[in-house]
Amino acid sequence: MENSEISKRVLVCQNRTCRKQGSAKVLAAFQSLADAEVEVVASGCLGHCGSGPMVLVLPEKVWYSRVCAGEVGAIEQHLQGGKPVESLLYKKRRKQS
Numbered sequence: 278m279e280n281s282e283i284s285k286r287v288l289v290c291q292n293r294t295c296r297k298q299g300s301a302k303v304l305a306a307f308q309s310l311a312d313a314e315v316e317v318v319a320s321g322c323l324g325h326c327g328s329g330p331m332v333l334v335l336p337e338k339v340w341y342s343r344v345c346a347g348e349v350g351a352i353e354q355h356l357q358g359g360k361p362v363e364s365l366l367y368k369k370r371r372k373q374s
Contacts, residue, residue, distance in 0.1 A: 284314045285356055286335040292322035295329035299345060303330045306349035315356050328367060342367035 289295075289304040307317040323331045325342065332341040332352065339361045341352060351362045 282313055283316045285337075286316045286318060287352075287356070288318050288320040288323065288333040288335065290321070290323045290329055290331040291319045292326070294326040295322075295331055298329045298343075300330035302346040303332065303344050303349060306346040307332075307352075310349070310353055310356075312353075312356065325367065325369070328369075331367070334361075337361075340367035341365045 287307055289307060290300055291304065304317070304319055310317070320333070323333055325331050325340075328342040330342075330344045332344045333339070334341070334352075334355065339355070341362070342365070344352070344365060348362075348365055351365065355361050
């Protein structure tokens with residue numbers, strides 16, 4: 278896949294704390310979406326241990342916290358339609374870089 282086709286990048290923390298909270302399943306759920314315009318990346322620590330699994334959507338810099346695999350479909354709607362899922366947003370990082 279060429280980078281010019283990618284419009285969004287989804288980072289899913291795979292560091293120790295998030296993995297204990299189920300981030301591997303969250304990553305797998307995102308990877309199963311197979312959207313050519315969205316790159317899914319297993320990331321290192323995103324710096325918010327204890328609030329995970331953490332998900333960061335770029336380039337908008339939208340942060341999601343405590344994401345479970347069953348909620349990935351809702352976030353997919355954000356990826357397709359551009360509207361963040363308010364109930365899953367990480368309140369401490371809302372509208373920040």
